Amino acid sequence: MRSNLATASLQSKVLPTLSVIVAGTGNVGAEFLRLFQRQQQRLANQLHLDLAGVFNSRQALLAPALDCNDWQGALASGENYQQAELLAYLASLPSPKVLVDITPSQTFARQYPAFIAAGCHLISANKQGVTLPGEEYQAILAALKPQQLNWLSNTTVGAGIPVQRVLQELLQSGDQIRRISGVFSGTLSWLLCSYDGSKPFSEFVLEAQALGYTEPDPRDDLSGKDVQRKLLVLARELKLPLELTDIELMPLLPAGAERGSWQDFWAKRADLDAWLLAKYQQAVAEGKVLRYAACLSLQPECVKASVQLVAVASHDPLAALAPCDNMFVIESDWYQQNPLVLKGPGAGRAVTAGGLHADLAVLAQNVILSSQR
Incomplete structure (x- = not known):
């Protein structure tokens, strides 16, 4: 009887959800998304990992529960977007959520404060944010603290080497x-x-x-x-x-x-x-x-x-x-x-994508632990 009750309790437990939005669809971005389903399966008993957006400098696919195996075709027919639309969508997503920056763009990195204001954690392969002029870099760090958000950037140096x-x-x-x-x-x-x-x-x-x-x-x-x-x-x-x-x-x-x-x-x-x-x-x-x-x-x-x-x-x-x-x-x-x-x-798309998933795994564990408190 106790075993049946425990099983029913486990099945009825609502798992936390972490929404993931990916910026950048080049070689590393494509490899990161190829590995995404494996990460979803690995965490399935503890966390729902939701692919909630994929975009590049031209087109955007912004919707919850995207199919990580069919994002390329969907993105190819996606629409152009404005910055205001992206920020509104990010703000509308429930927390926790994370923006994964796999672009090489300094202009994009300078938008980090806006993404943080929308409630996003950050994972960066893009070195441009971490190497902005000191005043801008410190402003990003300061913006993270009040919202208790994380910025993980372990692939900006050495790719997958930790x-x-x-x-x-x-x-x-x-x-x-x-x-x-x-x-x-x-x-x-x-x-x-x-x-x-x-x-x-x-x-x-x-x-x-x-x-x-x-x-x-x-x-x-x-x-x-x-x-x-x-x-x-x-x-x-x-x-x-x-x-x-x-x-x-x-x-x-x-x-x-x-x-x-x-x-x-x-x-x-x-x-x-x-x-x-x-x-x-x-x-x-x-x-x-x-x-x-x-x-x-x-x-x-x-x-x-x-x-x-x-x-x-x-x-x-x-x-x-x-x-x-x-x-x-x-x-x-x-x-x-x-x-x-x-x-x-x-360097290399496989080791860099793997390093990004290592950062994502760290963030996922933080979300899991927070949900258990």
Whole structure:
């Protein structure tokens, strides 16, 4: 009799619902949605995970209980939308709800305060929000607090590598971070692990472009600005009041090469080839290898941050890097003599989508726990 009553009670229990709205339908967005049903099934006994919206810069599909297996066809026939319509729809959804930003847009990231005002938690793969000028970034954090909303952004650096989560756990446990260094770009990792002086560096760049490892204009990778932005994300994870301009940047490009068209640059590629060859030969003569590395050093009286080409000795953790991998070397009070090293694929739709689902799982558990109180 008791067993039957317990079963009836369990069946009658109303599970909490978390509405998920996805912004961005490129490769990572499509993979995130492909995995969505698996997440729904995994949480089915504890939480109803509802796909309540999918949109990109052109069209929107805004309705509860969307079919995550048929969103593409429905979105293709979807309508154009205005910002006011999107915000009104988000505000109309019952809480809890989360907006998953899988866009690369700074303009979109600047709308976070409006999404928060509509009651949305945030999950970001988009680095632009976390690296806005400090005043705007702090305003987003301040807007979250009164509504007890979360902003999870663990895929903004390292894709699926949980570097930010590890930093959070170390800090929460009482450790003090002293230095973070590493290689934060899969593209530049591949280029410098592959380059052996056997042919001009620019030919390796072309090969990486053909393999789909670079941005359409490879100078976007070679500029180092993406690595600079990722280092700022980690600095802000440590509550450091840094701006992008506080991070010293040495591009993997000759001075002035970022100006003009790709064709203009290509006509002058000999400058890049000669510069890299000289750096490579010097490194080989010293028994070292080249890496494009970021470094954040927390010294007693100051913080130093830099992104640059470096030559590292064979015993350095960065020397063991595999092509396309990212590596994060964390030195702290607990990890002084033997640093904590995280490494693995730092890009790719599968690992990034998986990292987003890891953030979603954390938020889902928070919702489940809140419903049980």
